[in-house]
Amino acid sequence: MPEPAGKASSAPLVGGSPEPTLIELSTDGRRAWSLPELDVPATPIDLPELAERLPGLPEVSEYDLVMHYTRLAHRNFGVDLGFYPLGSCTMKYNPKVADWAAARSEFTSLHPDTPAHFAQGALEVLVDAERILCELTGMYRATFQPAAGAAGELTGMMITRAYHTANGDPRTTIIVPDSAHGTNPASAAVAGYTVKEVPSNERGMVDVDALRSMLDDQVAGLMLTNPNTLGLFEEDIVEIADAVHEVGGLLYYDGANMNAILGVSRPGDMGFDIVHSNLHKTFATPHGGGGPGSGPVAVTRELAPFLPGPLPMRDEEGTLFWEMPAKSIGRVHGRHGNFGVVLRALTYMRALGDAGLRRVAELSVLNARYLESLIADHYEVPYPAPCMHEFVVSAEELKQQTGVRAMDIAKALPDRGFHAPTMYFPLIVHEALMIEPTETHSRETLEAFAAALNEIAETAYRDPEAIIGAPTTTPVHRPDEAQAARHLDVTWSMHHG
Numbered sequence: 001m002p003e004p005a006g007k008a009s010s011a012p013l014v015g016g017s018p019e020p021t022l023i024e025l026s027t028d029g030r031r032a033w034s035l036p037e038l039d040v041p042a043t044p045i046d047l048p049e050l051a052e053r054l055p056g057l058p059e060v061s062e063y064d065l066v067m068h069y070t071r072l073a074h075r076n077f078g079v080d081l082g083f084y085p086l087g088s089c090t091m092k093y094n095p096k097v098a099d100w101a102a103a104r105s106e107f108t109s110l111h112p113d114t115p116a117h118f119a120q121g122a123l124e125v126l127v128d129a130e131r132i133l134c135e136l137t138g139m140y141r142a143t144f145q146p147a148a149g150a151a152g153e154l155t156g157m158m159i160t161r162a163y164h165t166a167n168g169d170p171r172t173t174i175i176v177p178d179s180a181h182g183t184n185p186a187s188a189a190v191a192g193y194t195v196k197e198v199p200s201n202e203r204g205m206v207d208v209d210a211l212r213s214m215l216d217d218q219v220a221g222l223m224l225t226n227p228n229t230l231g232l233f234e235e236d237i238v239e240i241a242d243a244v245h246e247v248g249g250l251l252y253y254d255g256a257n258m259n260a261i262l263g264v265s266r267p268g269d270m271g272f273d274i275v276h277s278n279l280h281k282t283f284a285t286p287h288g289g290g291g292p293g294s295g296p297v298a299v300t301r302e303l304a305p306f307l308p309g310p311l312p313m314r315d316e317e318g319t320l321f322w323e324m325p326a327k328s329i330g331r332v333h334g335r336h337g338n339f340g341v342v343l344r345a346l347t348y349m350r351a352l353g354d355a356g357l358r359r360v361a362e363l364s365v366l367n368a369r370y371l372e373s374l375i376a377d378h379y380e381v382p383y384p385a386p387c388m389h390e391f392v393v394s395a396e397e398l399k400q401q402t403g404v405r406a407m408d409i410a411k412a413l414p415d416r417g418f419h420a421p422t423m424y425f426p427l428i429v430h431e432a433l434m435i436e437p438t439e440t441h442s443r444e445t446l447e448a449f450a451a452a453l454n455e456i457a458e459t460a461y462r463d464p465e466a467i468i469g470a471p472t473t474t475p476v477h478r479p480d481e482a483q484a485a486r487h488l489d490v491t492w493s494m495h496h497g
Ligand SMILES: Cc1ncc(COP(=O)(O)O)c(C=O)c1O
Pocket: 087, 088, 089, 148, 149, 150, 151, 181, 183, 184, 225, 229, 254, 256, 257, 278, 293, 295
């Protein structure tokens, strides 16, 4: 018999007062589990010190649990709920067939330490995904160990260091553009490099003359994303790559924006030596809330010996086995990376095929350009070149004239049924709103979102307080974000009760 539900939550289904914690919903003796009858003699465990350390878990029924988590889920906005134009994050639809593949027991029941001989299918998955990734990036070999884009960046920086050190030429400096994502300089710094910033020119691209003036024999490499964080394709990329290579540096490609170029152009052909891909962005695997992700790193033939290992290799009979590359930087993950994410990404790649992946890039650019054209009368476009898969507008003028900031616009969108875009990034644009519609949304959705953004701007001129007071329909209105970041309080304690 199922246990009866415990204390009912008095919280409304959405909005209103906070959802009680499971401990607050707990009723002594209530259970969400049952065990079969004992078929061996019962043996009391006499461990009084263990009894003292019991964690005091909540006692709730299965139905309590389901209701609790369903209520919480109803308070959350996700890609399966509505338009989620979070620039640089590629919040596209995650096809459910990929979850089906990743949930197959042939994969889920496989222990990561299973000897390669008994895990040939799983190794084939890695080899197949690696082959497709190398084809799309123009690289030679790849590792799936890094668990996110930032982990890929750090891996790439460690490979850069190992490469220069092996040449007897350890170098000190990594150059990043002033429009770079914060993880780029952070990863270079964590790998022990001095980070120098190259400015963007008036067109929003790397200032090639400024870059040339910074290049010397201490430059280990340049980190770049292309299209850049303004959504603009770096037109001088070949000249940039040649200049960095002339001083012996390497080029690192931050693949966060690869959605725009899939099957159209390849980082390897642009001159990059190391490329990370964000499987959780470009290849449609669910992300957000800290993971799990996958940031595989692909490299040229020259750099392959430095990759983290072990890597799958094939013997003469076609059997796959694990091998550490000759000059490997070692492991960057305890196992083989987030295998479930790789499975989802491979399913997506194979379901779409070559033509389908190219279509992803074409449609993502078309959608971004169309959306930009729909709002360009209401928001400034600071770098007005044709955008790729995303674009950045500024609410600076609106702020000057009405007091309504980018943050207020973002807060007004959930009241209108949309997730906010990325804000205040890249740092070179004041009051930035970075919008990435992705290829998966319909024309009607784009038009509805543009209408909401335009209506917010018009309301701001008429009645700025109506926007500054938003949101009014969400479970949480305006938390004090500085306090929340500085005094994070996520531990339940008695005084909350
Ligand atoms: C341009 C850019 N680079 C790097 C990253 C880091 O990727 P991850 O979040 O997978 O660590 C992001 C993340 O949003 C990004 O937008």
